[in-house]
Amino acid sequence: MRIAGPKERPGPGTQAPGAWPAARLLLLFMVVNFADKAVLGLAGPEIMNELGLSRGQFGSAQAAFFALFSLSAIGVSLLTRRIRSTVLLLAMALAWSAAQLPMLWPTAGLGVLIATRVLLGAAEGPAAPVAAHHLYGWFAQRDRTLPTAVLLVGAAAGVALAAPALTWVIAAWGWRWAFGSVGLAGLGWALVWALRAREGPLAPPVADPAGTVEHDAGPPLARILTSPSVLAAGFACFAVYWHISAQLTWVPDYLHTALGWSPGATGLAVAAGSLANAAVLLTHGLLARRASARRGRPGLLPEGSGAGLLMLGAAAALAVFVAGPPWLKLPMMCGPIALSAPMMTVGQTACARIAPAHRRGAVLxxxxxxxxxxxxxxxxxxxxxxxxxxxxxAGYERAWLLTAALLAFAGVLVAALLRPDRDAHRLGVPGEEAT
Structure with missing residues (x-):
C-alpha cells in the first residue's frame, strides 16, 4: 500500500499500471453494495406478508437503512486524511456483510430488521465517496469521467444481478436467505480486496497520528462546500438519491400490486431497468472520454449533460407512472427513466474538480x-x-409526480449554477490541482 511520490505520478491522459484492475475491483464493490440495498425491496411483499407490516411500516424499515447513512458518509470520509482508503473500504465491506446475517435467524422480526438496516446503512454510507476517492488516486482529473461511470455502473449492475438472482433465492429458500446470500458475497469481496488492494500513485499522503502531514492550504472546506457548483450538484444528487431509493423500495410493489405482475416478471423488469441505468452511465462516460481526448480537457460540460438528462428523466418518470398506458411502461422503464443516473457521475467529478486532493475525500x-x-x-x-x-x-401516480418535479427542479439548478471550472478558478484551485 505504498503511496507513490511525485516523480512516479502519471501525466495527464495516462494511467498508472493497476488503474483499471483497481477500477474493476471497485466495480464489484459497488455491485455487492447495491445488491445489499436492493434485497429489502425485492423481498418486500414476502416480508410485509409474513411480518404483517403496512407499507408505512415497511417504508420505515427501508428508511432505517439511511438513519446513520449520511452521518457515516461524512464521518468516515473525513478519516481519509488519516487512514488509507484501502483500509476503510475493507472495514466497510466486512461490517455491511456481517450486518446482513442476523436476518437468517427464524424469529428475527421488524425490530431486528430495523436494527440491521441501521447498521448496514452506517457501513455502506461512506462506500461511494471513499471508493471514488480511492479511484481518483489512480486517474488524473481529465480521465476521471469514464472510471467514475464504471464505478457507478456497479450500482446498476448490483440491482440487475440481484433482481433475478435474489428472486430465485426467495422462491427457493425464503426471503431470509436473500439477506444471507448478499452477506456472504460481501465477505468474498473483502477477502479478494485484502489480498490485492493498494493505493494509487495520485493518492494524497495520509497524516500520521499527530496529524503532521503537510498540505497546501488551499481554500477552506466551508468555501468549497458553499460554492454554487457544489450546492447545485448536492441538490441534484439529492433528487437522484430520492429517485433511486423510490425505485428500489416501491417499484417491485407497484408492478406487483398496482399492475398485477408476477414476482418473476417483477424481478426481470427491475433487472432490465437497472441494465438501462448501466447502459446510460457507460454511454455518458464514453462520450465524455471522447470529448476529453478531442478537446484536451475534461469532457461533456456538466451543466449541459447533467441538466438535460435530469429534465429528460423527469419527463420519463411522468410518462411511466402518471400518463403512460400499460404497454408503454416497461419500454420506458428500460430506457428513458434511467437518464437522470449520469448526474451522479457529473456531480462527483465536478466536486472533485473543485476540491484539492487533500480535501477531496471530505468534500465527496x-x-x-x-x-x-x-x-x-x-x-x-x-x-x-x-x-x-x-x-x-392512484397513490403511486402522486408519488411519482412528486419525484418527477424534484428531478425537473434539480435540472434547472444545475443549468443555472453548475460551473466547476469557474468556481475552481475563483477558489484558486488550478485544474490538475484538483486531483
Whole structure:
C-alpha cells in the first residue's frame, strides 16, 4: 500500500499500471453494495406478508437503512486524511456483510430488521465517496469521467444481478436467505480486496497520528462546500438519491400490486431497468472520454449533460407512472427513466474538480452524506402517499409526480449554477490541482 511520490505520478491522459484492475475491483464493490440495498425491496411483499407490516411500516424499515447513512458518509470520509482508503473500504465491506446475517435467524422480526438496516446503512454510507476517492488516486482529473461511470455502473449492475438472482433465492429458500446470500458475497469481496488492494500513485499522503502531514492550504472546506457548483450538484444528487431509493423500495410493489405482475416478471423488469441505468452511465462516460481526448480537457460540460438528462428523466418518470398506458411502461422503464443516473457521475467529478486532493475525500463524503438524505425521506414520504390514497395505483401516480418535479427542479439548478471550472478558478484551485 505504498503511496507513490511525485516523480512516479502519471501525466495527464495516462494511467498508472493497476488503474483499471483497481477500477474493476471497485466495480464489484459497488455491485455487492447495491445488491445489499436492493434485497429489502425485492423481498418486500414476502416480508410485509409474513411480518404483517403496512407499507408505512415497511417504508420505515427501508428508511432505517439511511438513519446513520449520511452521518457515516461524512464521518468516515473525513478519516481519509488519516487512514488509507484501502483500509476503510475493507472495514466497510466486512461490517455491511456481517450486518446482513442476523436476518437468517427464524424469529428475527421488524425490530431486528430495523436494527440491521441501521447498521448496514452506517457501513455502506461512506462506500461511494471513499471508493471514488480511492479511484481518483489512480486517474488524473481529465480521465476521471469514464472510471467514475464504471464505478457507478456497479450500482446498476448490483440491482440487475440481484433482481433475478435474489428472486430465485426467495422462491427457493425464503426471503431470509436473500439477506444471507448478499452477506456472504460481501465477505468474498473483502477477502479478494485484502489480498490485492493498494493505493494509487495520485493518492494524497495520509497524516500520521499527530496529524503532521503537510498540505497546501488551499481554500477552506466551508468555501468549497458553499460554492454554487457544489450546492447545485448536492441538490441534484439529492433528487437522484430520492429517485433511486423510490425505485428500489416501491417499484417491485407497484408492478406487483398496482399492475398485477408476477414476482418473476417483477424481478426481470427491475433487472432490465437497472441494465438501462448501466447502459446510460457507460454511454455518458464514453462520450465524455471522447470529448476529453478531442478537446484536451475534461469532457461533456456538466451543466449541459447533467441538466438535460435530469429534465429528460423527469419527463420519463411522468410518462411511466402518471400518463403512460400499460404497454408503454416497461419500454420506458428500460430506457428513458434511467437518464437522470449520469448526474451522479457529473456531480462527483465536478466536486472533485473543485476540491484539492487533500480535501477531496471530505468534500465527496459531505456531499454524498447530505444529498443521501433524499434516500432517507423518499421511502417514508412515498409510502405514506400511497397508503393515504384511494388505491395503490392512484397513490403511486402522486408519488411519482412528486419525484418527477424534484428531478425537473434539480435540472434547472444545475443549468443555472453548475460551473466547476469557474468556481475552481475563483477558489484558486488550478485544474490538475484538483486531483
Amino acid at each position: 463524503g459531505i456531499v454524498v452524506g447530505l444529498s443521501s438524505v433524499g434516500a432517507v425521506v423518499s421511502p417514508l414520504v412515498l409510502g405514506r402517499i400511497v397508503d393515504g390514497a384511494t388505491g395503490a395505483a
